[in-house]
Amino acid sequence: VGEATRQTASGERRRESRLMLSSISLGSGGGVSAGTPIPLAVSGEIPDPQARLGRPSVVQAGDAATVFYPITTGGTTQIYFSHFDGTQWVALPFGRRGNNEVVSRLNLGEAFESVSAPSATLRPNGSPALNGATTVEVVFTGRLRGRSQPEVYMVRIPADGNGRPLTNDGAAFTRAPNRSASSTDLRIARRKAIRFSSCCAIFSA
Numbered sequence: 001v002g003e004a005t006r007q008t009a010s011g012e013r014r015r016e017s018r019l020m021l022s023s024i025s026l027g028s029g030g031g032v033s034a035g036t037p038i039p040l041a042v043s044g045e046i047p048d049p050q051a052r053l054g055r056p057s058v059v060q061a062g063d064a065a066t067v068f069y070p071i072t073t074g075g076t077t078q079i080y081f082s083h084f085d086g087t088q089w090v091a092l093p094f095g096r097r098g099n100n101e102v103v104s105r106l107n108l109g110e111a112f113e114s115v116s117a118p119s120a121t122l123r124p125n126g127s128p129a130l131n132g133a134t135t136v137e138v139v140f141t142g143r144l145r146g147r148s149q150p151e152v153y154m155v156r157i158p159a160d161g162n163g164r165p166l167t168n169d170g171a172a173f174t175r176a177p178n179r180s181a182s183s184t185d186l187r188i189a190r191r192k193a194i195r196f197s198s199c200c201a202i203f204s205a
Helices: 183-191
Strands: 002-007 013-021 024-026 032-034 038-040 057-061 064-073 076-084 112-124 134-144 151-159 194-196
Touching (some): 013 064, 057 112, 064 112, 076 112
Antiparallel strands (some): 002 013, 013 038, 024 032, 057 064, 064 076, 112 134, 134 151, 151 194
């Protein structure tokens, strides 16, 4: 994610942020070289030119990659994702107007007042309840409406063999937490996301 100050035709100076993806190559001597960054145009789906992009998380399968990132606009932060096929950003059918867009919002339902800090992991799909060859697990920080403190949650998203999500509806593929909880907590967790009672780390080979 890069940020820069741009001056408009009217003379107004705006701070803008952009998401860019670049391939990294390792030379025979161990040297690292980066390809030309390919920027992601978010203006079609996020019309606010001053929307701020947060730290992204990337899952990769071969040359393809799916990037999850938070965008803050109008004082509200939502989690979005975009898929890169190795040469360009690919439009997915999850646009807010029901059309194809390169920027897709991860639907987490209406229970969260705020979400942030996504961390994604790509795994083989071992669940008969989910379609797709792989599953993207997205861990994020969220604060439920009416709660004073944020907590850590996780959703599983079915994806194809290249890690491209087959849906943007994270709220539909969830489980209840494996711990005792109030009926309200369980109802929200079943509908929205797995809730962790404490912070956690996920490691993958």
